[in-house]
Each structure stands twice: as structure tokens, then as C-alpha cells.
Amino acid sequence: MQQKKLKRLDLIFKDENDVADILQKTYSRPIEKVINDLIASGLTGRGGAGFPTGLKWKLTAEAESDEKFVICNADEGEPGTFKDREILTRVPYKVLTGMAVCGKFIGAKQGFIYLRGEYKFLIPQLTVEIEKFHKILDEMGCSFRVEIFKGSGAYICGEESALFESMEGKRGEPRNKPPFPTTYGYKGKPTVINNVETLAHTYSIFKYGPDKFRDLGVQNSPGSKVFSVSGDTPIPGIYELEFGMSLHKFVDDFGDGDSKAVQVGGAAGFCVPRKKFDKITIGYKGKLSGNSLPTGGSMMIFNSSRSMYNVLHNYLDFFVEESCGQCTPCRVGTQQLLLGIEAVKKGEKPSSYLDKLLKLAETMRLTAKCGLGQSVANSFESIVENFREEMIY
Amino acid sequence: MEDVKQKVKELSLKYGRAEENLLPILQGIVETEGYISEEAMVEVARELDISAAHVYGTTTFYSFLDTRPKGKYVIRVCKTISCMMKGKNEIIRELENVLRIKLGETTHDGLFTLRETNCLGQCHKGPAILLNDVPYTDLTPTKIRKIVNDIRKKENVSN
Ligand SMILES: Cc1cc2nc3c(=O)[nH]c(=O)nc-3n(C[C@H](O)[C@H](O)[C@H](O)COP(=O)(O)O)c2cc1C
Numbered sequence: 400m401q402q403k404k405l406k407r408l409d410l411i412f413k414d415e416n417d418v419a420d421i422l423q424k425t426y427s428r429p430i431e432k433v434i435n436d437l438i439a440s441g442l443t444g445r446g447g448a449g450f451p452t453g454l455k456w457k458l459t460a461e462a463e464s465d466e467k468f469v470i471c472n473a474d475e476g477e478p479g480t481f482k483d484r485e486i487l488t489r490v491p492y493k494v495l496t497g498m499a500v501c502g503k504f505i506g507a508k509q510g511f512i513y514l515r516g517e518y519k520f521l522i523p524q525l526t527v528e529i530e531k532f533h534k535i536l537d538e539m540g541c542s543f544r545v546e547i548f549k550g551s552g553a554y555i556c557g558e559e560s561a562l563f564e565s566m567e568g569k570r571g572e573p574r575n576k577p578p579f580p581t582t583y584g585y586k587g588k589p590t591v592i593n594n595v596e597t598l599a600h601t602y603s604i605f606k607y608g609p610d611k612f613r614d615l616g617v618q619n620s621p622g623s624k625v626f627s628v629s630g631d632t633p634i635p636g637i638y639e640l641e642f643g644m645s646l647h648k649f650v651d652d653f654g655d656g657d658s659k660a661v662q663v664g665g666a667a668g669f670c671v672p673r674k675k676f677d678k679i680t681i682g683y684k685g686k687l688s689g690n691s692l693p694t695g696g697s698m699m700i701f702n703s704s705r706s707m708y709n710v711l712h713n714y715l716d717f718f719v720e721e722s723c724g725q726c727t728p729c730r731v732g733t734q735q736l737l738l739g740i741e742a743v744k745k746g747e748k749p750s751s752y753l754d755k756l757l758k759l760a761e762t763m764r765l766t767a768k769c770g771l772g773q774s775v776a777n778s779f780e781s782i783v784e785n786f787r788e789e790m791i792y
Numbered sequence: 793m794e795d796v797k798q799k800v801k802e803l804s805l806k807y808g809r810a811e812e813n814l815l816p817i818l819q820g821i822v823e824t825e826g827y828i829s830e831e832a833m834v835e836v837a838r839e840l841d842i843s844a845a846h847v848y849g850t851t852t853f854y855s856f857l858d859t860r861p862k863g864k865y866v867i868r869v870c871k872t873i874s875c876m877m878k879g880k881n882e883i884i885r886e887l888e889n890v891l892r893i894k895l896g897e898t899t900h901d902g903l904f905t906l907r908e909t910n911c912l913g914q915c916h917k918g919p920a921i922l923l924n925d926v927p928y929t930d931l932t933p934t935k936i937r938k939i940v941n942d943i944r945k946k947e948n949v950s951n
């Protein structure tokens with residue numbers, strides 16, 4: 400038997416459907432108090448960027464407008480991530496409740512779930528859940544409504560401003576920021592956009608209070624996190640764990656005994672080699688050079704039979720296809736990185752060419768318009784620097 | 793193509809003639825017609841009173857909005873790293889053999905189209921495919937052959 404060292408939590412997936420109570424409870428308190436709880440909980444966005452959720456709601460509440468929106472980001476397209484689907488399948492009412500409370504606070508009457516096209520099969524069940532939820536709202540005299548908006552197969556539409564463009568009937572091309580969604584979101588109106596998991600966490604915070612949430616995790620990253628574990632592991636799947644765990648412990652629990660690297664945060668994330676496992680913890684704040692790595696939840700484990708060249712090649716291929724093509728650093732950069740590592744591997748370019756490619760990746764980080772192009776450098780640098788010989792031979 | 797015209801009209805009525813309903817309308821066309829023809833794009837542009845170039849631009853951006861005819865059953869094999877590590881190439885090889893087509897092609901009888909796609913979010917159960925809208929996971933060459941043959945039986949075609 401696997402020795403289980405990391406504490407498994409059961410907060411998000413705990414089936415405790417008391418939607419009416421929670422809504423009653425939050426609606427009957429001064430809504431500012433409810434938001435102060437959310438801020439005090441320290442909940443940060445679970446979609447990857449880690450923005451404080453309470454602050455996001457507050458800023459949107461303060462924005463003046465005749466119309467506002469709440470959007471649940473269920474575009475879940477980061478390679479290695481599958482937790483949002485599980486949440487929407489098992490505890491959709493938590494997500495819906497989070498949306499309704501948010502709507503009440505910011506003054507939005509309409510919410511949307513932007514569901515990736517690949518998850519179309521969820522729609523029948525989700526529609527039933529939404530209808531049930533609307534009935535509860537009706538009984539409380541609340542007119543907030545939630546609709547599903549279906550995506551059509553484009554990873555970039557998970558980026559919030561691309562998502563708005565897509566909902567407006569356009570190509571999913573990210574906008575310049577600022578303005579941010581809190582003042583200029585869907586249809587140019589103030590919009591709260593949150594990840595599925597973020598919204599589900601608000602349910603627990605409303606139910607149990609901020610302190611209970613703060614008890615979990617570490618200072619900068621309170622609460623639990625749902626991890627999607629895949630790759631070379633005997634136990635792939637979805638696990639709710641505390642933030643702040645060490646990668647070393649994680650690998651002890653989930654690896655197959657021969658783990659050579661872990662990709663934290665998907666194709667857009669960082670690759671950590673074995674020799675650094677004990678130096679890395681999982682949570683927000685800090686970069687690979689520090690000792691803490693953020694993740695939207697994707698944890699892919701590679702054992703020593705895997706070629707890291709193939710892994711990087713697969714990621715770059717993904718970025719080439721999913722780049723929206725709007726800005727040159729990303730459109731051309733992703734292609735050149737892919738062609739570049741192929742050329743080095745074939746011996747058409749000397750190994751020193753990798754240094755040029757590293758510079759290109761760094762330039763993309765600085766000049767690309769959105770998170771997609773900026774984050775290519777994360778996996779590129781961490782794989783090339785740690786597994787340089789595998790790129791050459 | 794009166795059919796397409798009619799269909800576009802129906803969809804515009806159902807979703808509303810505003811630009812923000814473009815995606816649902818285009819998705820609706822793919823659902824019933826299988827793909828979005830140039831006529832359909834022009835028709836949508838007319839109904840929503842936007843430029844055909846806008847409709848074309850949006851259509852071609854999304855991988856699920858096909859602009860060419862495809863098979864009745866579209867098999868999308870996940871090619872992202874987790875599925876690759878679990879043997880997606882063997883699944884593709886098996887499919888190319890049973891269907892007697894290459895990746896990207898459609899069978900002569902118009903029944904199957906074989907494609908690759910990016911992460912389906914089934915990484916813990918790879919290799920995975922999407923058969924039209926439905927995911928099939930933990931596949932083996934034997935399982936995938938059976939899936940294809942079951943469809944053929946249902947559609948009454950011999951191998
Ligand atoms: C290329 C790209 C893809 C993204 N995909 C997703 C996604 O699938 N789901 C998600 O919740 N956030 C995604 N994000 C982050 C969103 O832009 C946004 O930060 C998030 O939805 C905010 O919600 P949160 O604060 O609850 O995390 C993506 C960002 C980028 C740059």
C-alpha cells in the first residue's frame with residue numbers, strides 16, 4: 400500500500416447541499432459583511448493567476464454601471480487539468496451559489512458559465528441543476544439567472560478578455576489590459592470572472608466562515624486546492640490537498656518511485672527536476688528561483704523512461720496551435736522555438752543555438768500581449784535549463 | 793441552398809439577431825449541417841446585419857466550427873502529453889488501420905473523420921478520444937476497434 404503522508408481533504412467535494420440556507424444566511428446579513436468574510440478568508444483565484452477573490456468582487460461592486468455580469472470560467476483547457484469538470488459534475492450547486500451571491504453583491508442579474516466545447520456532454524445534467532437552482536432563487540424572490548455559453552474549441556478563450564470577445568461573437572483574441580474586467584468586461588460592462596473552483600470555495604467560506612478556510616494551507620496561500628494528477632503515477636486522478644505542501648512529499652505520495660520531473664501548472668507552468676523536489680513548495684507567491692510554485696492544479700509526473708525533449712516538443716506544438724496569432728512575439732516565437740529545438744536535435748544547429756532560443760523565450764515573456772505568449776518561457780526555460788543534454792542528444 | 797437559408801433563419805430567431813449570438817448560431821449550423829459553408833456564412837451575415845468577413849473571421853478561429861464537410865462520426869484523439877505517454881499513437885495507428893484512412897481524412901462512405909485534438913481534460917484516464925461529443929477513455933487498440941465496429945454495425949455497413 401501507498402503510504403499516505405499528505406492530508407487528503409474533503410471540503411470542495413463534500414456533498415452538503417444546503418443552498419437555500421446558505422443563500423438565506425448570506426442575503427440576510429449586510430452583504431458587505433459577507434464580502435469582508437471573503438476578503439478575510441484570503442481566497443485567491445484558482446484559475447492560475449491567484450488574484451484575491453474578495454477584492455475582485457469589491458472592485459466590481461464599486462464600478463458604476465447600469466449592467467454587470469458574473470461569469471464562471473469553465474474553459475478548462477490547460478493540459479493536465481480536469482478538476483473543474485469534476486466540480487461541475489459533483490457539486491454544481493456550490494458554483495451556482497457562489498455566482499448568485501456575487502451577483503447580489505455586485506449588482507448583476509445575469510450570470511454565465513463559459514463551458515468549453517469539449518465538455519458539451521455535461522450540458523444536459525448541468526441544465527437540470529441550473530433549473531433546480533433557479534427555482535430556489537424564485538422562492539426567495541431573487542431574479543438572478545445563470546446561462547451556459549458553449550465554447551468551440553480554443554484554449555485561448557480561457558483567458559478572460561478573450562473569453563468576453565468570444566461571448567460577443569468575435570474571434571477569441573485577448574484585449575489590451577487595462578482596462579480590467581472589474582470595470583470593462585463582457586460587453587464592456589463591469590464583470591466578475593472566476594474559475595469554477597474559486598466559486599465552489601466561496602460556498603465553504605459562506606458556510607463555515609473565513610477562519611476555518613484560513614486554518615488550511617500556508618500564510619500566503621490559505622485554503623485547499625484541487626489537484627489534477629496525471630502522467631507516471633500509479634494513482635492518477637483528482638485530489639484535494641492543502642496549499643504549501645512540498646513537492647518532495649507530493650512525489651513520495653504520487654510518484655511511481657522513479658520520478659524524474661514534475662510539471663507544475665501544465666504546459667504554461669514550470670518543470671521541476673528531481674534534484675529540486677525538496678526545495679519547492681506548491682502555492683502562490685514566488686517563482687522557480689524562489690521556492691514556491693503556483694498552479695491551476697495541473698501536476699504531471701514524468702519518470703526516467705520519458706524524454707524531456709518529447710515533453711517540450713509536445714508543449715510547443717500545443718502553443719503553436721493555440722496561439723491566437725494576434726501578436727508577433729507569440730505567433731512567430733512559438734513556431735521558432737519549435738523549429739529551433741527540432742533543428743538542434745537533428746544536429747542542423749549547434750547546441751549553443753539553445754541559448755539563442757532561451758533569449759527568444761525571455762523576449763516573449765516581456766513582449767507578448769497575454770498570458771499565453773508570456774508563459775511559454777516557463778516550461779521552455781525550466782526544461783531546457785534542467786535537461787539540456789536531452790535536448791541535444 | 794434553401795435548406796441552409798431556412799436553418800440560419802430558424803437559428804437567428806431562436807438566439808436573436810444580435811452579434812453576441814453569433815457563436816451559438818454557428819454552433820447550431822455545425823450541429824445540423826455538419827459544417828459551415830460559405831453560403832451559410834453569407835446568410836448569417838445577412839441575418840445579423842454584420843459583415844461576411846466578420847462571420848468568416850469568427851468561424852475560422854474555432855476548431856469546432858468546421859468549414860468543410862466531415863464524417864457523421866468525428867473521432868478526435870487527444871494528443872496532449874499525458875495521453876501521448878499512455879499510448880495515443882497506438883490508438884491512432886489502430887484507427888488508421890480499421891478505417892483505412894490517414895489522420896485528418898474522412899472515410900469514403902462519409903461515416904468517419906479522424907482527427908487529433910488538444911487536451912480533452914481526461915488526462916487521468918488516457919488515452920482518450922471524443923466521439924462527436926462523447927468522451928471515451930482508458931482506450932486500448934482492441935477497445936477502439938470495437939467502438940468503430942459497433943458503429944458500423946449500427947449503421948449497417950460491412951468492414
Ligand atoms: C492562455 C490562458 C488560458 C486560461 N485559461 C483559463 C481557464 O481555462 N480557466 C480559468 O479559470 N482561467 C483561465 N485563465 C485565467 C483567466 O484569465 C482568469 O485569470 C481567471 O478565470 C480568473 O478567475 P480566478 O480569479 O477565479 O482564478 C487563463 C489565462 C490564460 C492567459
Ligand code: SF4
Pocket residue numbers: 555572573721722723724725726727729730767768769770771772773
Ligand atoms: S500572446 Fe499569443 S495568444 Fe496572447 S494575444 Fe499574443 S498571439 Fe494571442
